[in-house]
Amino acid sequence: MLEISGISKTFFPQTVNEVKALRQVDLRIEEGSFTAIIGTNGSGKSTLLNAIAGTFIPDDGIIRVDGKNITEWSEYKRAQLIGRVFQNPFAGTAADMSIAENIVMAMRRGQSRPLTRAVTQKAKSEIADRVRMLNMGLEDRLDNAIGTLSGGQRQALTLLMATWLKPKLLLLDEHTAALDPKSAAKVAELTKQIIESERLTAMMVTHSMQQAVDLPDRIVMMHRGQIVEDYQKENKKRVRIPDLLDTFDRVQKRELFDETVAALLTEQYF
Amino acid sequence: MELIAIKKGKILHVQAVGRLDASWSDYFTDTFLGYIRNGDHQLVINAAEIHFLSSAGIRSLVRIHKELMKLKGRLQIINANEFVISTLQMTGFGMWLTTSVIQADDESSHEIDKAEKLPENCYALPVTKPMTLKKNENWVPWKKIDPEHITHLHFPSGTFGLGIGSPVSTEAFENLLFGDYLAVCGNVVYQRPEEKSKPDYLLKLENFVPDLYAIQSLYAEGEMSHLLRFTPNEDGTPVRLSGLVKQTFSVISASQIVFVILAEIDGLVGAHLIQSPTKIEESELPTGLKMRDWLSFSGERIHAKEQALVVGIASNSFNINDSTSNQSPSSMSGLSLHAHTAVFPYQPLQNGQINLEEQVQKFLNGPPPKALLHLIEDNRPGNGLGESSFIRGAIWFAPVKPEEAKQ
Ligand SMILES: Nc1ncnc2c1ncn2[C@@H]1O[C@H](COP(=O)(O)OP(=O)(O)OP(=O)(O)O)[C@@H](O)[C@H]1O
Numbered sequence: 001m002l003e004i005s006g007i008s009k010t011f012f013p014q015t016v017n018e019v020k021a022l023r024q025v026d027l028r029i030e031e032g033s034f035t036a037i038i039g040t041n042g043s044g045k046s047t048l049l050n051a052i053a054g055t056f057i058p059d060d061g062i063i064r065v066d067g068k069n070i071t072e073w074s075e076y077k078r079a080q081l082i083g084r085v086f087q088n089p090f091a092g093t094a095a096d097m098s099i100a101e102n103i104v105m106a107m108r109r110g111q112s113r114p115l116t117r118a119v120t121q122k123a124k125s126e127i128a129d130r131v132r133m134l135n136m137g138l139e140d141r142l143d144n145a146i147g148t149l150s151g152g153q154r155q156a157l158t159l160l161m162a163t164w165l166k167p168k169l170l171l172l173d174e175h176t177a178a179l180d181p182k183s184a185a186k187v188a189e190l191t192k193q194i195i196e197s198e199r200l201t202a203m204m205v206t207h208s209m210q211q212a213v214d215l216p217d218r219i220v221m222m223h224r225g226q227i228v229e230d231y232q233k234e235n236k237k238r239v240r241i242p243d244l245l246d247t248f249d250r251v252q253k254r255e256l257f258d259e260t261v262a263a264l265l266t267e268q269y270f
Numbered sequence: 271m272e273l274i275a276i277k278k279g280k281i282l283h284v285q286a287v288g289r290l291d292a293s294w295s296d297y298f299t300d301t302f303l304g305y306i307r308n309g310d311h312q313l314v315i316n317a318a319e320i321h322f323l324s325s326a327g328i329r330s331l332v333r334i335h336k337e338l339m340k341l342k343g344r345l346q347i348i349n350a351n352e353f354v355i356s357t358l359q360m361t362g363f364g365m366w367l368t369t370s371v372i373q374a375d376d377e378s379s380h381e382i383d384k385a386e387k388l389p390e391n392c393y394a395l396p397v398t399k400p401m402t403l404k405k406n407e408n409w410v411p412w413k414k415i416d417p418e419h420i421t422h423l424h425f426p427s428g429t430f431g432l433g434i435g436s437p438v439s440t441e442a443f444e445n446l447l448f449g450d451y452l453a454v455c456g457n458v459v460y461q462r463p464e465e466k467s468k469p470d471y472l473l474k475l476e477n478f479v480p481d482l483y484a485i486q487s488l489y490a491e492g493e494m495s496h497l498l499r500f501t502p503n504e505d506g507t508p509v510r511l512s513g514l515v516k517q518t519f520s521v522i523s524a525s526q527i528v529f530v531i532l533a534e535i536d537g538l539v540g541a542h543l544i545q546s547p548t549k550i551e552e553s554e555l556p557t558g559l560k561m562r563d564w565l566s567f568s569g570e571r572i573h574a575k576e577q578a579l580v581v582g583i584a585s586n587s588f589n590i591n592d593s594t595s596n597q598s599p600s601s602m603s604g605l606s607l608h609a610h611t612a613v614f615p616y617q618p619l620q621n622g623q624i625n626l627e628e629q630v631q632k633f634l635n636g637p638p639p640k641a642l643l644h645l646i647e648d649n650r651p652g653n654g655l656g657e658s659s660f661i662r663g664a665i666w667f668a669p670v671k672p673e674e675a676k677q
């Protein structure tokens with residue numbers, strides 16, 4: 001489905017602030033799979049999603065969707081294929097518009113027809129049906145401004161909107177991180193439910209080891225702009241939180257293993 | 271409950287003030303286990319001000335007593351009041367009560383020739399079979415391995431060794447998993463070359479003699495000639511490995527020794543194989559940073575408060591890894607040293623003269639080892655981790671002549 005080969009991205013190249021955010025990343029995502037991306041702060045998780053969504057064009061490498069090379073496509077053009085949910089529950093929706101109006105906007109994503117705010121009765125009952133799925137009682141509040149909802153409710157709606165048109169690929173960047181634990185658990189559960197029922201292909205950045213173990217069917221670990229671990233299939237089923245922590249530990253140890261350690265061991269390991 | 275400890279000769283007197291009941295028994299037990307860990311195995315409790323003793327308190331005393339029994343130590347209770355005396359007698363623990371403290375037996379009641387003038391805490395052991403050493407140094411680090419250079423080693427009692435080996439040889443050569451090992455008194459601890467693996471071990475049983483296929487080995491056979499007991503330095507600092515080994519060279523005149531250490535760890539610095547050297551390709555020899563794929567480095571001082579079982583070879587006058595060169599050791603300590611350590615959960619050691627084989631059996635028959643490391647002296651300027659160090663323990667050692675010819 002998604003095929004990333006050798007993509008690299010360096011911010012502020014050739015300056016003191018140079019950051020190699022992605023280094024020659026290869027990744028294949030199968031149709032209908034759900035992948036968690038974990039890794040330390042600054043390891044390049046968001047940059048990877050941004051590269052896929054087209055926020056920037058990578059310095060190097062190719063991105064294909066269903067065999068089509070989309071590397072040079074604009075972010076706008078890719079939006080027809082890709083749904084996104086970010087960490088901030090206040091991004092992605094317009095606070096002063098009603099729930100129904102926000103959803104209608106989302107339904108028209110990627111279409112060039114002029115926007116009208118009008119929501120037909122037919123559309124409204126379809127919207128109510130889908131919103132009922134969230135089990136948050138929001139179907140009775142479709143005319144309320146989104147700004148009046150809690151963070152968890154907004155994030156659940158954002159998720160619903162991002163998946164409304166069955167995107168080829170759903171990108172979630174720590175979309176539960178800003179919520180209180182109870183709402184986070186609820187949104188995480190909804191995420192799994194929607195991805196499964198709509199048979200979506202999804203990638204989810206998370207800092208929650210629990211989510212990484214519970215929700216997806218694959219876990220990719222990033223470190224310093226590279227994929228350092230990839231748990232799939234049986235390996236994913238077997239993996240537990242302590243294993244992930246061990247792996248983090250090992251990755252960090254490897255990091256400490258610099259030239260000076262290599263020289264030391266060359267001399268003393270025999 | 272307040273505990274005040276004063277050392278009088280070999281005995282630690284602890285004055286206990288307050289109630290020894292459920293709310294204090296954990297504190298009481300932990301404090302006493304701490305004394306034991308510090309090497310105090312002769313304990314006298316001055317119970318004059320223990321006003322109350324409950325069954326939780328008795329359980330605590332029993333726990334301490336059991337620990338001391340294992341270490342041939344002794345628990346005595348003096349000045350107990352009527353209530354405490356009757357409680358202890360009723361519950362069958364009257365034997366702890368005493369009116370006059372029994373002095374410690376001389377722990378060093380061994381038949382050695384004191385004329386040898388050994389330092390305190392050092393014991394000469396009877397030797398009928400002097401230590402000999404064989405080396406298989408066919409492996410040149412990080413070169414492709416020649417399958418012809420594997421040595422099949424057997425480890426009956428009275429053998430010691432360390433190196434890189436595999437417990438099996440039946441697989442195709444490339445699939446053999448060679449990892450770091452150590453052998454002591456006929457027992458082998460081996461670590462599979464994987465990052466996360468816990469060590470495996472082969473124990474000497476009645477008719478079973480552990481064996482190993484080694485690509486690199488230091489193999490010693492014979493008896494240890496000396497035992498040295500050590501505790502933290504006078505200023506309370508831990509004992510560094512090189513310092514300990516240097517002490518042994520001051521006891522015996524030798525240019526090379528074989529040693530075994532059992533000690534509480536202050537911190538270990540080391541590395542172990544995470545990929546079998548059988549996988550080394552001529553076309554891609556592990557050098558520089560590529561070493562990461564072959565070795566895991568501890569990266570910090572690790573395994574504090576656990577127990578080390580170290581087997582090593584050291585020389586104070588030549589490089590033990592290169593018998594062809596006459597160069598003196600280049601390390602900061604002036605020693606050339608090759609040592610492997612197995613790490614076990616902590617168990618206290620009895621004071622005084624102890625038997626190597628018995629102690630080793632005790633550890634190998636207890637909870638399994640947690641790790642195995644090739645010790646490294648991290649002398650990198652600035653951020654070096656230094657060398658491995660220990661709190662207290664025992665080192666057995668013997669002189670060994672440099673081998674004349676290889677194999
Ligand atoms: N637009 C940008 N301009 C400059 N540097 C950037 C930009 N985006 C990311 N970076 C840098 O690239 C590196 C990777 O950042 P990224 O946001 O992908 O990390 P992350 O894995 O998502 O971390 P976190 O868990 O903290 O969100 C970081 O050092 C970051 O500072």
Ligand SMILES: [Mg+2]
Pocket residue numbers: 045046047205
């Ligand atoms: Mg991020």
